[in-house]
Amino acid sequence: MARIMTILDEIARSRQQDVPLIREILNNGLLAAQTQNRQKLSSMLDYELGISVISELKPGSPSKGQLIKIDSTMTTDLKRITTPTVKNIREKVIAMIDGGARAISVLTEPIRFSASFGNLLKVCELIGENVPILLKDFIISEEQIRLGKLCGASNALLIASICDPLRLAKIMKKHDLEPLVEIHDESDLDRIKVLKDSDIKIVIGINNRNLKDLSTSFIPTYKLISEVHKIFGNTQPVITESGISDRGDIIELSRLDVNGALVGTIIMKSNIKNKVKELVGNSQPFIKICGVTDSDILTIFPRNIVTAFGVIVDVPTSPRNITTSEAKDLFEKSPKYLQRTIVTKGKTIDEVLKLNEMIKPDLIQVHLKNYAFVEQLPKKLYKKLLVPIKMNTLGVEKTIKTINSLPPSVFGIVLDSSEGSGQLIDLNHAKQIVKSCKKYKIILAGGISERNVNYIYNEVQPFGIDVSSSLEENKGKKSPALVQNYIHKIKKIKKSYF
Known part of the structure; x- marks a missing residue:
């Protein structure tokens, strides 16, 4: 024919x-x-x-x-x-x-x-x-x-x-x-x-x-x-x-x-x-909403406003913890325009690679006791790893030194003060760190909400913002009303950026 x-x-x-x-x-x-x-x-x-x-x-x-x-x-x-x-x-x-x-x-x-x-x-x-x-x-x-x-x-x-x-x-x-x-x-x-x-x-x-x-x-x-x-x-x-x-x-x-x-x-x-x-992916800010436990809330994350969401896996002490099978199901139901992130802690490289293979996230955020893990990063994790650093524990100088010693193959750094507790990050210290670590994508987390997100972003000028507990009325469950209020504030940041 x-x-x-x-x-x-x-x-x-x-x-x-x-x-x-x-x-x-x-x-x-x-x-x-x-x-x-x-x-x-x-x-x-x-x-x-x-x-x-x-x-x-x-x-x-x-x-x-x-x-x-x-x-x-x-x-x-x-x-x-x-x-x-x-x-x-x-x-x-x-x-x-x-x-x-x-x-x-x-x-x-x-x-x-x-x-x-x-x-x-x-x-x-x-x-x-x-x-x-x-x-x-x-x-x-x-x-x-x-x-x-x-x-x-x-x-x-x-x-x-x-x-x-x-x-x-x-x-x-x-x-x-x-x-x-x-x-x-x-x-x-x-x-x-x-x-x-x-x-x-x-x-x-x-x-x-x-x-x-x-x-x-x-x-x-x-x-x-x-x-x-x-x-x-x-x-x-x-x-x-x-x-x-x-x-x-x-x-x-x-x-x-x-x-x-x-x-x-x-x-x-x-x-x-x-x-x-x-x-x-160089247009700021990178907006991540962490601790998501159900797919319904993802339907109100607007395209090109919210960049990524995170699920907490294998962290039994967290009220937002879900199983690997629940995470996989949630990822499959999520809008395709959102970057899907696993948040976990206390894992070896082999365990992280196994999670990567099972759930197929876009990003993996691993809370670490030491950073030797990152130095041995396999190619399968290049530009996928988010490294959380507890700035309040390390102090400013040690935080700067730690970040600048990390390989460029990491996706970014989460400057965290709370691990979901809602404790506000020290903005003066965060500003010093962002200025001293310009080669890295610095994402702020800790105590950020719709009431202060505009001020924090304009004051520190990080690559992105990560929020979790401030969007919950009941611990472990995101509130649609609080999420929508937060998104309304984020839209103003996006508009001013462009």
Whole structure:
């Protein structure tokens, strides 16, 4: 049965018209070459450090139309290919990098995306070689690949459904461009199996867009990720593309063993730096509500306001203690945009790894008697461990010394004064510690409530806030009314931050 034509086929066919023009540009040296040894996308992606955000310079799209103002004064076909279309391109790409993007994708298709190779050349001139840059086009010819390399790209998009994947991947390798091999469904995955036994290093991208109606959902990533790893192995770098709008989406996708997320439309339509910061998780404050014992309360934790929740496991002395099976059930019922945290104490590394495997949390907060545990941190716990430190017990100087001795592989530090008792943290001491430990994400806990959270946050400026007992009328049970009052106050902090 003949394959149904999609919008990808239509665009690929139209790109054929530009091949003679691109050949003329190459033959006559009409675009200045960039002699670069740029880092490849695969070397930047790291399973152990969470999802990397790849920010896309995307002037327009077939589904959303024009996204930003462009220069539409090109007078010839050659200028349409070689002239930058994006106004204030420097400010935009610098904002992406400052926001925390690990790589940049640059569209070059002129008709439906209002883009050009001129945009790619300009971005490669502006951004250092340590940042991978993707040539994002509907590539059907060697000429496009050669021009992308000439502009300074490190990677090139290979759309499995519109080409012979092995042939095109070989051409990309010949020109020192690492392929980002894009698939949409099982038939695409079947087409790229030929790359498994080749000597070509690739990144695989799972696109979440429905090619019939241009809608997006994460179903393709959910369906294909395990099959990709089954065929290509667990160390194969994989990114997810399309439909990502906020940090909640990133948190959800981080549980699927993807290394990166390519995001374009929502970044172009927003304040670029702030949006990228939000996506990578650098937008303060990090708001965690701890000691949750039932799933009903989670339904009133609003997206992009509350960041995480914690459950206390294997701590019999706590009124909020629940079993591992109860924690697992609660995690399964929780909204996907919330980071799920286990809070426990007195565990060995092996016991923590067992909890990690059984319950599959996003973060693990372990109360420790000494910090040798952290120095031996296995890679499975990288960027997952929250280290609580009882500041009132250690004192300021020892607390600062302890924090600065911890490895950068921890997720963050919880400056705690109470372990759920409600005792207020010493704000002057907390302020000194935050200023002296700027490399670490410091989260304050102890005596924080809706009455003082704004003052405490503005006074100390920590990475985040952790609350528990102040949201309870009856010990061990969160009160919906108190939670909603607290959230109302938190919204004001979020608003003032942005």
